[in-house]
Amino acid sequence: MEELEVIDRAEQWAGFLKKKCKAQLNKISREFPSTRSLEIGYDVLEKYGKIGTILADDLLEHPGKTLNDIKDAIRAAHLITGKDVEGNDISDEVISKTNIRFVHLPRKTLIRDIRSEHINKFISIDGIIRRVTEVRPRLVVGAFRCANGHITRKAQEYGSYSEPDMCGNAECTQKKLELIQSMSTFIDSQKIRVQETPEGLRGGEQPQTIDIDCIDDICGTVTPGDRVIINGILRSVQRVQNGQKSTVFDLYVECNSIEISVKEFEEVNITEEDEAAIIEMAKDPGIYGKIARSIAPTIYGNEDVKEAIALQLFGGIAKEMPDGSSLRGDIHMLLVGDPGIAKSQILRYVIKLAPRGVYTSGKSASSAGLTAAAVKDDLGDGRWTLEAGALVLADKGMAAVDEMDKMQKDDRSSLHEAMEQQSISIAKAGINATLRTRCSLLGAANPKLGRFDEYSNISEQINMPPSLLSRFDLIFILKDEPNETRDLNIANHILKSHSAGEKIMRHKKYPIPGADDEYFRQELAPVTAEIDAVMLRKYLAYAKRNCFPLLTPEAKDALVDYYKKLRSVAYDNQDKPVPVTARQLEALVRLAEASARVRLADIIEIDDARRVIKIVDTCLRQVAYDPKTGNLDIDKIASGTTKAGRTLRRDLKDTIKECMDGGAAKIDAVYAKMVSLNYTKEEVEKMVETMRRNGELLTPKNDTVKLI
Ligand code: ADP
Numbered sequence: 001m002e003e004l005e006v007i008d009r010a011e012q013w014a015g016f017l018k019k020k021c022k023a024q025l026n027k028i029s030r031e032f033p034s035t036r037s038l039e040i041g042y043d044v045l046e047k048y049g050k051i052g053t054i055l056a057d058d059l060l061e062h063p064g065k066t067l068n069d070i071k072d073a074i075r076a077a078h079l080i081t082g083k084d085v086e087g088n089d090i091s092d093e094v095i096s097k098t099n100i101r102f103v104h105l106p107r108k109t110l111i112r113d114i115r116s117e118h119i120n121k122f123i124s125i126d127g128i129i130r131r132v133t134e135v136r137p138r139l140v141v142g143a144f145r146c147a148n149g150h151i152t153r154k155a156q157e158y159g160s161y162s163e164p165d166m167c168g169n170a171e172c173t174q175k176k177l178e179l180i181q182s183m184s185t186f187i188d189s190q191k192i193r194v195q196e197t198p199e200g201l202r203g204g205e206q207p208q209t210i211d212i213d214c215i216d217d218i219c220g221t222v223t224p225g226d227r228v229i230i231n232g233i234l235r236s237v238q239r240v241q242n243g244q245k246s247t248v249f250d251l252y253v254e255c256n257s258i259e260i261s262v263k264e265f266e267e268v269n270i271t272e273e274d275e276a277a278i279i280e281m282a283k284d285p286g287i288y289g290k291i292a293r294s295i296a297p298t299i300y301g302n303e304d305v306k307e308a309i310a311l312q313l314f315g316g317i318a319k320e321m322p323d324g325s326s327l328r329g330d331i332h333m334l335l336v337g338d339p340g341i342a343k344s345q346i347l348r349y350v351i352k353l354a355p356r357g358v359y360t361s362g363k364s365a366s367s368a369g370l371t372a373a374a375v376k377d378d379l380g381d382g383r384w385t386l387e388a389g390a391l392v393l394a395d396k397g398m399a400a401v402d403e404m405d406k407m408q409k410d411d412r413s414s415l416h417e418a419m420e421q422q423s424i425s426i427a428k429a430g431i432n433a434t435l436r437t438r439c440s441l442l443g444a445a446n447p448k449l450g451r452f453d454e455y456s457n458i459s460e461q462i463n464m465p466p467s468l469l470s471r472f473d474l475i476f477i478l479k480d481e482p483n484e485t486r487d488l489n490i491a492n493h494i495l496k497s498h499s500a501g502e503k504i505m506r507h508k509k510y511p512i513p514g515a516d517d518e519y520f521r522q523e524l525a526p527v528t529a530e531i532d533a534v535m536l537r538k539y540l541a542y543a544k545r546n547c548f549p550l551l552t553p554e555a556k557d558a559l560v561d562y563y564k565k566l567r568s569v570a571y572d573n574q575d576k577p578v579p580v581t582a583r584q585l586e587a588l589v590r591l592a593e594a595s596a597r598v599r600l601a602d603i604i605e606i607d608d609a610r611r612v613i614k615i616v617d618t619c620l621r622q623v624a625y626d627p628k629t630g631n632l633d634i635d636k637i638a639s640g641t642t643k644a645g646r647t648l649r650r651d652l653k654d655t656i657k658e659c660m661d662g663g664a665a666k667i668d669a670v671y672a673k674m675v676s677l678n679y680t681k682e683e684v685e686k687m688v689e690t691m692r693r694n695g696e697l698l699t700p701k702n703d704t705v706k707l708i
Pocket residue numbers: 298299300301338339340341342343344345346490493494
């Protein structure tokens with residue numbers, strides 16, 4: 001009976017393959033070994049009548065057996081043929097080396113839902129590639145030779161190497177056998193680790209991962225950061241602890257096929273009603289404020305920051321030029337400021353709105369850090385593995401990096417490329433890859449000394465080189481300055497959310513009489529977004545998908561005029577610092593594009609230009625404004641010191657040299673001389689302290705100073 005059924009199955013498969021896969025089968029016959037995989041659409045199979053449904057079910061339930069059935073069917077019906085150069089029939093070998101791969105499975109299993117019931121079943125999972133190992137050969141069938149020259153073959157199991165106990169020749173008693181590589185069979189293998197997609201996570205959950213074992217021609221086809229669908233059989237391997245076999249098993253997926261998904265904003269589903277609502281909302285002249293107020297509504301104030309974040313979420317237009325170069329459209333933003341002013345809160349909120357939002361901290365424990373790293377660890381069984389960091393995982397989305405001042409040194413240098421070129425190249429050991437980081441970056445940093453000091457340069461205070469700072473389109477300095485009305489407003493706002501929250505919690509345990517949905521809606525109104533997060537995400541996706549505005553001549557002139565005005569500070573006076581670099585002009589354009597996108601407009605108008613000039617101006621004034629001269633001085637970002645600061649530094653150095661007496665200069669003499677040069681004692685003291693911290697000078701005794 002059983003026998004009969006097998007024959008039946010093989011016949012049914014043969015029937016299906018002949019009808020639906022003939023072209024592919026012929027291609028393999030012609031092109032083997034360069035083509036050696038047969039790709040079958042599960043959807044095609046499922047629609048192949050009643051038999052199709054049965055076969056499809058078979059695959060899910062008994063994948064190992066089914067894949068063998070298919071090969072049997074191919075063999076029996078001579079669906080694939082092969083000849084070697086001498087014309088001998090090698091069809092059998094070709095068929096056994098052909099891979100049967102299934103794609104387009106309709107149902108996905110979430111990585112976090114994988115359980116023992118799925119073991120040995122065919123599953124399909126959605127995810128993002130977190131790590132890949134090098135592609136290396138793996139032994140499948142070992143050929144072992146004894147001292148008498150007999151060859152014994154032994155098939156190898158996944159993950160463990162085993163030798164035959166003794167020579168397989170019946171008349172031979174040799175027990176010492178040696179592996180002969182040239183006669184053994186190897187196959188290319190690669191392990192990858194797949195992580196749940198950020199979209200699938202419910203607020204703040206840590207993504208889970210599963211390891212995937214790939215062999216043969218699908219090795220090396222993916223890189224970290226790729227969005228993929230993995231189809232394969234869930235397998236279990238016994239854990240070994242301190243050489244002892246454990247009762248606990250680890251899971252991995254024996255990969256059958258990988259589909260690289262290209263969907264971007266399709267992840268957000270927009271219905272026709274949604275579309276109508278979005279177009280209606282875009283007509284409202286107050287839409288900018290509405291969107292800005294819908295970002296982190298529990299945070300009071302910070303309107304300018306929120307407006308800028310709104311533009312960042314919409315983003316500029318990424319341009320690909322005919323010469324192959326590309327211009328980034330993503331807007332990078334940095335919030336610098338005193339602790340406790342809700343920087344972290346804003347970041348966490350924004351990530352919930354952004355498509356593919358990834359939140360991380362600069363001091364994160366992951367070895368890949370912010371960009372990517374090649375490491376040697378357990379995943380690769382000693383092989384090198386390439387791991388994706390936050391910016392790679394956020395490709396085509398947004399990365400929020402908190403505590404950027406505390407990031408590792410390696411990250412600081414690799415961020416330059418990641419932010420501007422939007423890719424990271426890694427060449428280490430057998431790994432050679434370019435990973436894409438086409439995301440916008442929203443960073444937050446605390447000043448090193450706790451509070452922001454407007455007299456010292458930012459770069460030093462937040463431990464980021466000026467070259468990196470110049471890659472941010474906007475830098476906001478948030479100061480926690482006591483101000484009675486503002487403080488009171490913040491306090492009221494914070495208490496409103498707390499008291500509404502208290503009532504909700506109490507109501508759950510001891511129902512408040514008369515408290516219905518409407519009551520809570522009213523209670524929560526002050527801290528509720530005007531546009532709820534679900535709708536806002538749709539709005540963003542819609543704008544990014546459909547809106548590609550063009551610059552009008554008026555807007556272009558306005559941007560160029562503003563840029564020229566900033567630059568002119570330098571033309572007027574040779575001695576003045578160059579205030580603005582070309583990067584700022586690019587930032588202006590990107591922001592103006594985003595501003596037009598908010599209205600879903602086709603053109604970038606003068607008002608868009610004005611809006612972004614205002615924002616950029618506020619930011620530049622905060623970060624590049626030199627409190628000593630009153631000039632705008634981009635050198636404060638670009639080189640870390642202001643022109644005035646540089647003069648002070650130079651004069652101080654000269655003075656110390658002049659006052660040298662023996663090995664060091666008397667500090668009082670230095671101060672006196674500097675004051676006579678029209679500097680205040682405080683600012684000289686501050687500069688001495690800064691230079692001492694930078695290792696530019698020493699104060700060997702309290703009253704002496706010397707240059708290094
Ligand atoms: P930071 O990261 O800037 O050090 P946090 O984001 O951790 O600060 O914020 C500290 C706390 O203060 C948070 O609970 C936040 O809600 C509250 N807070 C600070 N400023 C505001 C504000 N303007 N409106 C509402 N809450 C605020």
